Structure formats: structure tokens, C-alpha cells
Amino acid sequence: MSETPLLSSVQRFLDSDPGSFVDGQRVSESGAERFEVYNPSNASVLTLVSHASEALVERAVEAAHSAFHGSWGSTSPYLRGVALNRLADLIEANAEELAQLESLSSGKSIHLTRQLEVPQSVVFLRYFAGWATKIHGQTMTPSLPSFQGEQYAAFTRREAVGVVAGITPWNFSLMIGIWKIASALTCGCTLVLKPSEFTPLSLLRIAELAVEAGIPAGALNIVNGSGRIGQQLIGHKRIAKVSFTGSVPTGVAVGKAAISANLTRVTLELGGKNPAAFLADVDVDAAVEGILQTAYVHQGQVCAAPERLYIHRSKVEAICAKLSERLGAMKVGGALDESAQFGPLANKAHHDKILGFFAQANARGQVICGGKPLPGPGYFVQPTLLKALGEHDPFLQEETFGPIVTVLPFDDEDELVRMMNDSPFGLGASVWTNDLAKAMRLIPRIEAGTVWVNMHTFLDPAVPFGGVKGSGIGREFGSAFIDDYTELKSVMMRF
Numbered sequence: 315m316s317e318t319p320l321l322s323s324v325q326r327f328l329d330s331d332p333g334s335f336v337d338g339q340r341v342s343e344s345g346a347e348r349f350e351v352y353n354p355s356n357a358s359v360l361t362l363v364s365h366a367s368e369a370l371v372e373r374a375v376e377a378a379h380s381a382f383h384g385s386w387g388s389t390s391p392y393l394r395g396v397a398l399n400r401l402a403d404l405i406e407a408n409a410e411e412l413a414q415l416e417s418l419s420s421g422k423s424i425h426l427t428r429q430l431e432v433p434q435s436v437v438f439l440r441y442f443a444g445w446a447t448k449i450h451g452q453t454m455t456p457s458l459p460s461f462q463g464e465q466y467a468a469f470t471r472r473e474a475v476g477v478v479a480g481i482t483p484w485n486f487s488l489m490i491g492i493w494k495i496a497s498a499l500t501c502g503c504t505l506v507l508k509p510s511e512f513t514p515l516s517l518l519r520i521a522e523l524a525v526e527a528g529i530p531a532g533a534l535n536i537v538n539g540s541g542r543i544g545q546q547l548i549g550h551k552r553i554a555k556v557s558f559t560g561s562v563p564t565g566v567a568v569g570k571a572a573i574s575a576n577l578t579r580v581t582l583e584l585g586g587k588n589p590a591a592f593l594a595d596v597d598v599d600a601a602v603e604g605i606l607q608t609a610y611v612h613q614g615q616v617c618a619a620p621e622r623l624y625i626h627r628s629k630v631e632a633i634c635a636k637l638s639e640r641l642g643a644m645k646v647g648g649a650l651d652e653s654a655q656f657g658p659l660a661n662k663a664h665h666d667k668i669l670g671f672f673a674q675a676n677a678r679g680q681v682i683c684g685g686k687p688l689p690g691p692g693y694f695v696q697p698t699l700l701k702a703l704g705e706h707d708p709f710l711q712e713e714t715f716g717p718i719v720t721v722l723p724f725d726d727e728d729e730l731v732r733m734m735n736d737s738p739f740g741l742g743a744s745v746w747t748n749d750l751a752k753a754m755r756l757i758p759r760i761e762a763g764t765v766w767v768n769m770h771t772f773l774d775p776a777v778p779f780g781g782v783k784g785s786g787i788g789r790e791f792g793s794a795f796i797d798d799y800t801e802l803k804s805v806m807m808r809f
């Protein structure tokens with residue numbers, strides 16, 4: 315085992331009585347309720363964080379409202395882009411500190427935060443920063459009749475919606491937080507962001523860096539605590555838009571609350587039960603490598619990760635045998651253990667939920683490999699592969715959000731499409747084949763926000779991302795985000 319030594323700045327941060335970040339400053343209210351943040355690698359308490367009071371959330375919304383009508387609202391698009399690029403530079407300069415803070419509370423491998431989450435956050439920020447100067451309306455020529463020589467002109471403007479409430483989950487708290495920060499600030503909106511109570515640390519540090527980058531006080535506020543803060547934000551009359559990423563049940567409650575609060579715009583990035591289809595021509599080794607890279611990374615706690623594998627009957631045995639061998643040989647260890655290939659689940663509640671799935675799978679005789687907890691004190695379990703008992707197996711329906719992958723053979727393309735689409739979800743799906751014609755025929759038939767070919771889960775800022783069916787409403791990235799964070803105003807003129 316080679317454990318990453320903790321940076322002294324990380325230890326100082328943990329000891330610094332973290333709370334919220336409001337109007338350009340860190341705030342830990344005296345006498346506030348404090349909640350424990352755990353290290354899932356050893357189940358110890360990392361630090362206590364002050365739960366934002368209703369009054370502090372109110373202050374955060376007011377600060378964001380003032381910045382929207384003042385400092386940030388009057389910042390030119392070019393300077394908004396400059397500030398976001400500076401924030402990207404500062405994230406790069408503080409990359410190891412951010413990676414450690416994120417890994418400590420999420421249980422995510424330090425390799426993943428160093429090589430993916432932190433650097434990709436930088437890539438996303440810079441991509442969004444480039445859009446700041448490219449948000450525009452259109453001109454049009456009305457067809458109104460002219461009786462006395464009068465003429466008409468019309469154009470549209472894209473105007474920032476106002477104060478955005480961002481609500482984020484625990485699995486990629488830094489990167490998902492950056493997506494919301496970048497989308498809102500690029501468009502000229504301001505933001506009050508509520509991170510998951512399991513991972514409240516890294517975004518607090520980002521807010522400090524944002525001030526250093528020249529983003530004015532109040533434009534970005536972080537309020538830490540439980541879901542009740544989310545409810546307060548959604549119901550607030552000054553919140554113009556809610557951007558939520560999380561589970562389906564919470565997302566449905568958020569959507570309903572936003573609509574009934576003030577017909578508040580809402581985007582929902584929710585869960586998935588993503589299928590991956592391996593056609594008859596796939597190479598077994600490449601298929602196994604692909605599954606390992608995408609289904610078990612961060613212990614399967616990735617919204618778009620494949621949880622359902624439909625494998626052509628001719629390849630099922632070979633792929634399952636090889637995959638089981640590789641899963642059984644994975645080195646398990648804590649998030650900061652640089653030699654570990656598979657880490658802990660993110661929190662105790664999630665660990666308990668996954669053990670419940672294991673009990674069901676074992677009782678039904680479905681386990682191909684794994685299916686057991688591992689000795690603690692951290693929240694460790696075995697990476698697991700299950701066989702489905704028919705196409706209506708519950709393990710092909712419910713999101714586990716863990717390292718549990720279920721396999722079902724298929725024989726022909728029509729059967730494959732029917733089974734892939736037999737789901738309340740529609741976030742991502744993949745097709746693995748070297749037969750381009752087959753892939754191109756399947757793509758339009760698959761009900762998903764993203765279809766990958768010979769890859770899965772990879773996200774890019776230029777490519778819109780979001781779900782169909784029960785996986786959500788709205789799209790992030792590309793230029794699609796602009797529609798969600800701006801309002802279209804039409805202007806007509808007679809002259």
C-alpha cells in the first residue's frame with residue numbers, strides 16, 4: 315500500500331471549521347447545527363461542517379440577487395470569460411489540494427480525481443468561458459402589412475434568467491458543481507449552490523478560488539447542509555431557475571416544487587439504468603477492458619455507467635469468465651491508496667443499500683462473481699457481476715448506483731432493441747461492434763440521451779448531455795445549456 319500523504323493545506327482546511335460561502339466570504343455561524351462528514355475509506359469523521367441556517371440561505375440569495383443586478387450583471391461577456399479562465403488556472407494551480415479534498419469525503423480514487431475530475435473541471439470551465447462572448451439572439455423581418463410606408467424590424471435577445479439554485483449529488487461533487495457554476499456564470503446568471511451533505515468540502519474551496527479569480531462577491535455562493543436547504547431555495551421568490559442533479563425520487567419532488575413555487579424553470583439530471591450492447595463481432599478482451607473502465611470506475615457510482623449488459627449469446631460465456639477473473643483480482647483499498655484499483659462506497663447509507671441488493675441476488679442465485687461485503691472499517695464491497703433471470707429481472711430495472719452489473723444474452727437485433735428500451739430510464743446507452751452499418755442502424759432505435767459506440771460514459775463539454783424518459787429534463791454542455799440559463803426576449807420596432 316502506498317498512501318498519498320495529506321497536504322498540510324488540506325489538513326488546515328479540515329480543521330478550519332468549514333461552513334458555507336456567502337457574499338464573498340466563508341461563514342460558519344456560531345451556535346449552528348453541525349453535521350459530520352465521513353471518510354468512507356475508514357468510516358472516521360473527517361470534519362464537522364456548519365449547517366447553513368434559514369437566515370444564511372436568505373443572505374446567500376440576496377447576495378446573488380444583488381450581484382445579478384450589479385457587479386456580475388454589469389460585467390461584460392468578455393470579462394466574464396476572462397474570470398472563468400482565471401478560475402480554471404487557479405484550479406490547475408491547486409489541483410492536488412482539490413483532488414485530496416474531493417477524494418477524502420467521496421471515497422473516489424485519488425487517481426480519478428487527479429487524472430479526471432480536477433483536470434476535466436478545468437477543461438469544462440475553459441470551454442464554457444469561450445461561450446460567454448458568443449451568446450446572441452437573431453434578427454428577423456416581420457411580414458406585417460405596410461399601409462403608409464411604415465416598416466418593421468425585429469430581433470431577439472438572450473437574457474440571463476437571474477439567480478440560479480444549483481443542487482448537486484455526492485458522486486462527482488467537484489465536477490458537477492463546476493458544470494453548474496460555469497453554465498450560470500457564463501450566461502451572466504448568479505448562483506446559490508447546495509452541494510451534497512456527504513461531500514461539502516471541495517466546492518467551498520472552489521468558491522474561495524473564484525473570488526481570487528476576480529468573480530465578484532455574491533456571484534457564487536455555497537450553502538451547505540441537508541435537502542431542506544434545497545427546498546428553501548426552490549421555494550424562494552428570487553430563484554429564477556433550479557438546476558438539479560441527483561436521484562429520480564428527489565428530482566421528481568424538486569420538479570414539482572419548482573413548478574408550484576413560481577413556475578420556476580427547472581432542469582433535472584437524474585439517474586439511469588444504462589444498457590451496453592456487445593454484438594457478436596466484439597473482441598472479448600476489448601469488451602472486458604471497456605466494461606472494467608466504465609461500469610466499475612468509482613465503484614459504479616456514476617450516473618451514466620452501464621449497469622445492464624446485453625451480450626450476444628455467442629460471447630456471453632467468454633466475456634463473463636474473463637470479466638470475473640479480472641474483477642476477482644482487483645486490488646481493493648482506500649481513496650488515497652495509490653495502489654488500489656477499487657475503493658469504498660461513498661457513504662454508510664449507500665453501503666447498506668448495496669448490501670440489500672447483494673442479499674436479494676444471493677437469495678435468487680444470480681451471483682456470477684462478487685456479491686459480498688469486504689472487511690471494514692471503510693464501506694467496502696466486492697465488485698459484482700450478476701446473471702439476469704429473464705428480461706424482466708428486477709436487476710435490469712432498478713438503478714443500484716453501485717458496482718453491480720447484470721448480464722443477459724440476446725440473439726437478434728430486434729430483441730436487443732426491445733430489451734434495451736424496456737426501462738423507465740433513458741440517460742446513456744452503448745453499442746460495441748466493429749460493424750458500422752449495424753451501429754448506425756441501432757442508434758436511432760435506442761431511447762437514450764446519449765448513445766456511445768465502442769465507448770461508454772465519456773463526457774465532453776462540446777457534446778450535449780442529459781436524459782430522456784425518467785432520466786431527466788434538459789441538456790448540459792454544448793450550446794444547449796444557453797437555452798436553459800437565458801430567456802428569449804423578442805423586440806419589434808416600427809420606423
Ligand code: NAD
Nearest residue numbers: 482483484509510540541544545560561564583584585617
Ligand atoms: P439525491 O437525490 O439523494 O441528492 C441530490 C441532492 O439533492 C443532494 O444535495 C441532497 O441534499 C438534495 N436533496 C435531497 N432532498 C431534497 C429535497 N427534498 N429538495 C431539494 N434538494 C434535496 O442524490 P444522491 O444520492 O446525492 O446522488 C445519486 C443520484 O444522482 C443517482 O441516482 C445518480 O444517478 C444521480 N446522478 C445523476 C447525474 C446526471 O448527470 N444525470 C450525475 C450524477 C448523479
